[in-house]
Amino acid sequence: MNSQSICTLCNRNENEDLIHLLLYCPIYGPIREHYLSELNINENNINELLITKSKYHLNKLYFYITELLKLRSFIVNE
Numbered sequence: 913m914n915s916q917s918i919c920t921l922c923n924r925n926e927n928e929d930l931i932h933l934l935l936y937c938p939i940y941g942p943i944r945e946h947y948l949s950e951l952n953i954n955e956n957n958i959n960e961l962l963i964t965k966s967k968y969h970l971n972k973l974y975f976y977i978t979e980l981l982k983l984r985s986f987i988v989n990e
């Protein structure tokens with residue numbers, strides 16, 4: 913994953929960085945909804961979330977990223 917490259921999975925023409933993956937890429941919409949909807953994550957609180965001491969929130973984030981990478985490699989390898 914190169915943080916300087918444009919996300920090729922969607923058409924938003926944004927860099928494929930953490931913010932894009934966590935918040936914006938529509939490809940991951942369903943799993944984002946599933947894991948992150950109750951966290952109310954946005955660009956303003958994302959820093960707090962990433963340093964949260966809540967194991968519950970960290971696990972949500974962990975599962976989201978795990979599922980995201982699985983889906984991503986599935987799509988990219990097609």
Ligand SMILES: [Zn+2]
Binds near residue numbers: 919921922923936
């Ligand atoms: Zn994208």
